[in-house]
Amino acid sequence: MILATILLLGAVLIAVAAPAALRRLTSTALPPGLLLAAWLGSMVGTLFFAGSAVVVLAWPDHAPAEAAAETLVRCLSTISHAVQPWITEILAGAGVLALATLAGRTLVLGRRHVQAQARLRTYHLQVISIVARSREDGVMWLDHPMPLAYSVAGRPGFVVATEGLSSCLSRGEREAVLAHERAHLNGGHHHIVSGCEILAAVFPAVPLFSAAPGAVRTLVELAADQHAVRATSAATVGAALTAVSSSILPQPAGTLGLSNETALRLRKLGATASVRCPKLSCATAAALSWTLPAVAAWGAVAAVSVLTCLALR
Ligand SMILES: [Zn+2]
Known part of the structure; x- marks a missing residue:
């Protein structure tokens, strides 16, 4: 559940913060190809993180990399494990339903x-x-x-x-x-x-x-x-x-x-x-546009975990 929270937070960060940041860069001397790659990278990143969050939630038992995420944010993992399993199941079910609805809507509108x-x-x-x-x-x-x-x-x-x-x-x-x-x-x-x-x-x-x-x-x-x-x-x-x-x-x-x-x-x-x-610069811009918010999401959850540790003492 913690990994799903981090992924969802990353998706929200990109979806909300990226437009203003990228719009500001449009009037700079950066080449348009680079900015175009950043826009497309942000959009792919948002979809990937949001989709991955649902997959992690719906994954039976622990999803890959979930254990590593829980170790990193140790104090939150104790709270996470105390959450009733039915709550996670409801969230996973709602997530899968939302994902299927959006996939269907994308197909129809597309x-x-x-x-x-x-x-x-x-x-x-x-x-x-x-x-x-x-x-x-x-x-x-x-x-x-x-x-x-x-x-x-x-x-x-x-x-x-x-x-x-x-x-x-x-x-x-x-x-x-x-x-x-x-x-x-x-x-x-x-x-x-x-x-x-x-x-x-x-x-x-x-x-x-x-x-x-x-x-x-x-x-x-x-x-x-x-x-x-x-x-x-x-x-x-x-x-x-x-x-x-x-x-x-x-x-x-x-x-x-x-x-x-x-x-x-x-x-x-x-x-x-x-x-x-160059293609490498464009690929880097696309990758940075979603890795930076992902790192920010990790940082935010880790900070909350540290605060939880201090509160639980
Ligand atoms: Zn034209």
């Missing part, structure tokens, strides 16, 4: 979300196929004087752009916009955002999950900007971003474009354009 996205993509592709021209660059070009570009996920995904992109922007700026959109497709950004939206629908009351879609949407834009900067330059991407964000054309639902969070992105262009995020 399936509904994926189907809605697929319908939107199919409809979009059918309409675009009729009204747009495809050139050698693989982009679907729409005959419209205002500059606009966006990417649509799928197998394969595709980029849609207006002729206004060619007439209003320089050649370099147009390449920057297209590099940005291709980065969304190559990075699987649509799927990452979709996953966050599903979890937000399943856990609307959990701060981490409800904040994730908006924050992750911004981070994938920043990550795509970085790719565009490598393909052109920070000044070119900045000019393209300014031109496209002034366009009055609305971006279709379910797509990723270039026209949100313009002020933050212009600020970050110079600061993070040259900073890369």
